[in-house]
Amino acid sequence: MILLWQLASWTGVLNSATLASPVDLAHTAWRLIQSGQLGDAIVVSSRRAALGFLLGAGVAIVAATIVGLSKIGDALLDPIMQALRMLPIFGLVPLFIIWFGIKEEPKIYLVALFVIVPIYLNLVAALRDIDRDLTEVAGVLRLNRLERLRDLYVPQVLPGFLVGLRQSLGAAWIALIVAEQVNAGAGLGYLINNARDFLQTDVIVVGLLCYAVLGLLTDSIVRLLERRALRWRDEGSAA
Numbered sequence: 001m002i003l004l005w006q007l008a009s010w011t012g013v014l015n016s017a018t019l020a021s022p023v024d025l026a027h028t029a030w031r032l033i034q035s036g037q038l039g040d041a042i043v044v045s046s047r048r049a050a051l052g053f054l055l056g057a058g059v060a061i062v063a064a065t066i067v068g069l070s071k072i073g074d075a076l077l078d079p080i081m082q083a084l085r086m087l088p089i090f091g092l093v094p095l096f097i098i099w100f101g102i103k104e105e106p107k108i109y110l111v112a113l114f115v116i117v118p119i120y121l122n123l124v125a126a127l128r129d130i131d132r133d134l135t136e137v138a139g140v141l142r143l144n145r146l147e148r149l150r151d152l153y154v155p156q157v158l159p160g161f162l163v164g165l166r167q168s169l170g171a172a173w174i175a176l177i178v179a180e181q182v183n184a185g186a187g188l189g190y191l192i193n194n195a196r197d198f199l200q201t202d203v204i205v206v207g208l209l210c211y212a213v214l215g216l217l218t219d220s221i222v223r224l225l226e227r228r229a230l231r232w233r234d235e236g237s238a239a
Contacts, residue, residue, distance in 0.1 A: 038206070053112070060168075078124075114171040127153075162226045176189070191203065
């Protein structure tokens with residue numbers, strides 16, 4: 001695809017003012033790296049994504065645990081979470097600016113809201129699918145709460161939780177792209193906005209590619225964690 005893209009640029013099929021060639025993008029990326037702009041922007045954006053993700057994941061885990069293990073929690077909390085799932089979260093951007101100003105808070109909170117739903121839904125489903133026979137066995141063996149958590153709940157909910165984790169990381173980067181388009185003073189979104197004002201399409205594409213690479217990197221980390229954490233499941237299937 002990259003070769004075809006470069007060939008189209010060389011032959012004039014693609015106008016460089018509309019979409020720069022891969023070679024030009026590489027030169028632009030190197031120039032931004034040397035000036036320090038790209039590195040600083042990546043650090044700022046990664047920090048926002050990390051804070052938003054940690055906040056959203058924490059809320060999702062607590063809410064899912066309450067709903068998945070308690071009928072009262074299910075009745076009281078699940079309708080709120082389902083309403084959040086249906087809410088057009090991007091529509092909250094103007095309200096967040098009014099409530100929290102134009103600093104870091106609205107960007108972090110927007111990312112957190114996008115993170116909550118995937119983790120919540122997958123973790124609740126995993127908790128509800130716990131094998132009741134194994135729960136009875138744990139009672140017969142008189143396992144304490146820590147032993148039940150370690151030997152019963154964690155192994156059974158971990159696959160579903162990791163699926164939600166991968167989905168939420170992708171959602172976090174998507175939310176960050178939108179959040180950084182609004183009154184950002186630093187980060188990849190700020191870099192893209194400045195490039196838009198000066199019609200620098202090469203810088204815009206480099207910024208978007210950075211978002212994509214960061215998303216793929218975080219997804220790869222979770223996939224590696226998944227392979228290591230669920231090794232017991234593959235070994236059991238092989239046996």
